[in-house]
Amino acid sequence: MRWFRWIMLALAAALFGLFAYQLTQPKDEFVHSAMIGETIPAFDLPPAVPDRPGLSSVHLADGQAKLLNVFASWCVPCAAEAPNLARLEAAGANIVAVAIRDRPEDVARFLEAYGNPFSRIGKDDISAVQLSIGSSGVPETFVIDGAGIIRYQHLGDIRDSDVSVLLAELREAGA
Amino acid sequence: MIAELGLAALWIAAALAGLQLFAGIWGLREGGSRMASLVRPAAIVQALLCALAFGVLLLLFIRTDLSVALVAKNSHSAKPMIFKLSGTWGNHEGSMLLWVSVMALAGGLIAFLERRLPERTMIATLTAQAFVGLGFYGFLLLSSNPFERLSPTPAEGMGLNPLLQDVGLAMHPPTLYVGYVGLSVAFSFAVGALLTRQVNPDFAKVMRPWVLGAWIFLTLGLTAGSYWAYYELGWGGWWFWDPVENAALMPWLAATALLHSASVLASRDALRAWTIMLGVIAFSMSMLGTFLVRSGILTSVHAFAVDPERGTFILALLVLNVGGALLLFALRAGTISEGQRFSVLSREGALVVNNVALSAILGIVLLGTLYPLLTEAFDVKVSVGPPYFNPVGAIFFLPMLVVLAIGPLLRWRRDRFERIQGPVVAIAVVGLAVLAGVFFIAGIALLPLLGMALAAAVAVASFMPLRGRSLRRLPLPVWGMVVAHFGVAVALFGMAADTAFQQERLVAAQVGDTVEDGPWRVTLNSVEPVAGPNWTALEATLSASYKGGEPRVVRPQARSFWTPPQETSEAALLTRWNGQLYAVIGGEAEGGRWQLRLWWKPFVTWIWYGGVLIAFGGLLALIGRLAGDLRRRSAKEQIAVRRGTAAP
Numbered sequence: 070m071r072w073f074r075w076i077m078l079a080l081a082a083a084l085f086g087l088f089a090y091q092l093t094q095p096k097d098e099f100v101h102s103a104m105i106g107e108t109i110p111a112f113d114l115p116p117a118v119p120d121r122p123g124l125s126s127v128h129l130a131d132g133q134a135k136l137l138n139v140f141a142s143w144c145v146p147c148a149a150e151a152p153n154l155a156r157l158e159a160a161g162a163n164i165v166a167v168a169i170r171d172r173p174e175d176v177a178r179f180l181e182a183y184g185n186p187f188s189r190i191g192k193d194d195i196s197a198v199q200l201s202i203g204s205s206g207v208p209e210t211f212v213i214d215g216a217g218i219i220r221y222q223h224l225g226d227i228r229d230s231d232v233s234v235l236l237a238e239l240r241e242a243g244a
Numbered sequence: 245m246i247a248e249l250g251l252a253a254l255w256i257a258a259a260l261a262g263l264q265l266f267a268g269i270w271g272l273r274e275g276g277s278r279m280a281s282l283v284r285p286a287a288i289v290q291a292l293l294c295a296l297a298f299g300v301l302l303l304l305f306i307r308t309d310l311s312v313a314l315v316a317k318n319s320h321s322a323k324p325m326i327f328k329l330s331g332t333w334g335n336h337e338g339s340m341l342l343w344v345s346v347m348a349l350a351g352g353l354i355a356f357l358e359r360r361l362p363e364r365t366m367i368a369t370l371t372a373q374a375f376v377g378l379g380f381y382g383f384l385l386l387s388s389n390p391f392e393r394l395s396p397t398p399a400e401g402m403g404l405n406p407l408l409q410d411v412g413l414a415m416h417p418p419t420l421y422v423g424y425v426g427l428s429v430a431f432s433f434a435v436g437a438l439l440t441r442q443v444n445p446d447f448a449k450v451m452r453p454w455v456l457g458a459w460i461f462l463t464l465g466l467t468a469g470s471y472w473a474y475y476e477l478g479w480g481g482w483w484f485w486d487p488v489e490n491a492a493l494m495p496w497l498a499a500t501a502l503l504h505s506a507s508v509l510a511s512r513d514a515l516r517a518w519t520i521m522l523g524v525i526a527f528s529m530s531m532l533g534t535f536l537v538r539s540g541i542l543t544s545v546h547a548f549a550v551d552p553e554r555g556t557f558i559l560a561l562l563v564l565n566v567g568g569a570l571l572l573f574a575l576r577a578g579t580i581s582e583g584q585r586f587s588v589l590s591r592e593g594a595l596v597v598n599n600v601a602l603s604a605i606l607g608i609v610l611l612g613t614l615y616p617l618l619t620e621a622f623d624v625k626v627s628v629g630p631p632y633f634n635p636v637g638a639i640f641f642l643p644m645l646v647v648l649a650i651g652p653l654l655r656w657r658r659d660r661f662e663r664i665q666g667p668v669v670a671i672a673v674v675g676l677a678v679l680a681g682v683f684f685i686a687g688i689a690l691l692p693l694l695g696m697a698l699a700a701a702v703a704v705a706s707f708m709p710l711r712g713r714s715l716r717r718l719p720l721p722v723w724g725m726v727v728a729h730f731g732v733a734v735a736l737f738g739m740a741a742d743t744a745f746q747q748e749r750l751v752a753a754q755v756g757d758t759v760e761d762g763p764w765r766v767t768l769n770s771v772e773p774v775a776g777p778n779w780t781a782l783e784a785t786l787s788a789s790y791k792g793g794e795p796r797v798v799r800p801q802a803r804s805f806w807t808p809p810q811e812t813s814e815a816a817l818l819t820r821w822n823g824q825l826y827a828v829i830g831g832e833a834e835g836g837r838w839q840l841r842l843w844w845k846p847f848v849t850w851i852w853y854g855g856v857l858i859a860f861g862g863l864l865a866l867i868g869r870l871a872g873d874l875r876r877r878s879a880k881e882q883i884a885v886r887r888g889t890a891a892p
Binding site (some may be wrong): 074075077078081082084085087088089090091092094158168194 | 333418521528535539541555556559562563566567570571573574577578614617618620621833
């Protein structure tokens with residue numbers, strides 16, 4: 070049993086080493102989509118507001134690369150990223166959106182206050198589409214190429230520095 | 245000024261811990277007995293100062309003194325008083341102060357009360373306690389000062405996380421902490437005994453009530469925590485194998501093993517080195533748990549304020565304390581003689597099996613908890629959950645239950661199987677009958693089936709030690725064992741029954757709809773807004789009738805707190821002796837419908853009744869031991885008086 074005591078000590082030392090290593094590693098808290106590189110699952114969402122059409126997977130495979138923004142009127146960072154979505158739209162991006170668990174009048178009020186850069190807005194009351202494309206929160210923005218394949222995922226609100234990254238990804242996807 | 249008083253008390257207490265450490269080290273050397281006489285007073289005064297510091301923080305929270313950063317961050321003037329109080333420990337800094345205070349109080353108590361061991365061993369023990377304590381004082385004062393001021397004083401506080409605003413959780417951390425930190429005494433005793441090479445039955449007898457006390461609190465803390473998660477999170481589960489739950493379970497497993505091996509050492513002078521090692525391991529698991537929870541190194545549903553700097557600090561303490569103690573053990577364990585021998589078929593033999601099984605389960609839980617961390621180092625993300633813990637743990641848990649049923653029937657040292665044949669056959673018949681009965685009637689999954697059969701067998705077996713003994717003259721610790729083992733059976737039955745027979749319904753119901761869930765018929769009568777002191781809610785009124793009986797009304801709520809803004813669901817529970825109806829109201833679905841989630845959970849409450857019984861058994865044993873110690877002490881004094889010498 071003599072060796073057993075030294076094994077305990079060695080195991081403890083190995084454990085401490087692992088802890089020390091992991092403490093120095095930056096923690097990636099984001100949940101990345103497993104759907105990147107995959108074709109977007111089939112869906113068909115009704116319009117979220119009267120003045121924009123709804124969104125279905127067919128629209129995302131019409132040959133033109135697009136940005137797909139997942140947002141909600143009750144989400145504060147979604148309001149924060151609105152100016153940058155407007156800049157993306159001004160730069161020629163076609164942006165479509167999915168409104169998560171939202172009431173039409175709230176979405177309309179939100180778009181009135183912060184601008185409406187979206188060509189289509191689907192109404193996703195049970196987060197079905199959001200979950201099927203591997204998004205775990207709002208806001209998130211996806212780059213979808215013309216064949217409906219998910220190319221890139223941006224987690225969280227779009228900061229000023231993210232605009233050029235998203236435009237580059239969009240160009241790469243064939244826009 | 246009052247916050248500064250608390251801070252000053254804490255600094256002086258830390259200085260006294262330093263004094264205790266140096267006086268102790270000095271005192272352990274040749275001719276250092278004058279320095280050694282400082283150790284006990286230092287420990288006692290330190291305990292009083294820590295109690296003062298904790299009292300000051302409580303007072304600051306009661307007054308909602310927003311000029312203190314911690315209060316401003318975690319409290320709010322509109323909060324009910326009980327949650328102002330529980331806000332004291334519902335945060336990182338306050339809970340670390342609680343940790344240090346409990347540790348100082350435990351050290352002060354042993355310094356004040358314990359005189360049975362050789363003084364050198366006591367000095368070594370208190371020195372070890374001071375060493376561990378000093379590290380945590382440093383952590384508290386240098387990186388987690390609870391008394392820090394905030395300037396300018398804000399007009400209002402930020403409030404306490406709503407999930408924590410709950411009576412169950414007001415009590416859960418203090419009980420768990422007393423248990424966690426109480427184990428530090430076992431750790432210090434083990435180190436003290438190793439340093440002075442005094443590992444003998446006396447050492448185990450002195451250590452045992454401390455382990456028992458800490459273990460009672462750990463048991464209650466785990467039970468309360470499990471019940472809190474069950475009804476507050478609104479997920480209907482009572483154990484999630486979450487890293488933080490495991491962090492609390494691991495010290496309990498080690499303490500349970502330690503409790504049993506200390507009994508062997510106390511009664512039979514066997515398992516010396518093993519008991520020492522468990523003493524070191526048990527508190528190491530407490531510290532490991534604290535590290536995992538506070539460093540944020542693992543992702544958990546328990547979102548504590550995490551900070552890598554704090555993680556580094558605790559890791560350093562972990563290396564010093566655990567690494568040091570294990571090194572000392574590796575160096576010294578060879579000098580501990582093996583102790584008395586015993587045959588495999590004996591009470592000691594059964595307790596060794598129990599110890600090995602508990603340690604194996606501890607290893608399994610530890611591996612499962614840390615495995616994601618290990619693979620992450622190689623860029624592989626995995627999550628380990630019930631499909632690993634349940635079946636792999638069961639490999640050791642189920643045989644352990646068999647031994648738990650039979651072990652108490654065996655005699656110490658050596659026994660013959662023929663002697664206990666009768667009761668063993670009776671227990672086996674009960675177990676197999678339940679196994680066959682449940683299998684043919686219900687046809688449930690393997691693990692709950694075995695769980696039910698073993699629950700029945702253990703329930704019967706737990707009362708077997710009472711056979712042929714005068715119930716009135718039976719020592720209290722034996723009663724404690726009977727009650728605790730019966731509690732294991734009760735809890736196990738609850739777990740197995742809930743797993744096997746739970747019935748869940750998720751519906752979108754309109755007002756006036758009736759939903760059936762198992763034997764229940766539940767009608768949604770209305771959904772109305774209600775308001776509380778710091779929240780508003782949508783409250784559903786449900787009338788539920790069990791098997792067509794008189795309907796009873798329950799009101800689950802979907803609450804929105806505004807400081808800080810957060811949604812919680814307040815489940816409504818209807819408790820019967822044979823289970824609970826668990827109702828959760830969700831958001832509004834389309835067309836005026838409401839998401840309604842119902843669970844019928846047969847015998848689920850037995851899990852917590854079992855937990856309370858286990859703790860109560862521990863309490864009986866503790867009272868029995870303490871009463872026995874007092875009797876022996878007064879008898880010794882009488883003898884000493886008769887001999888004409890002074891009482892020791």
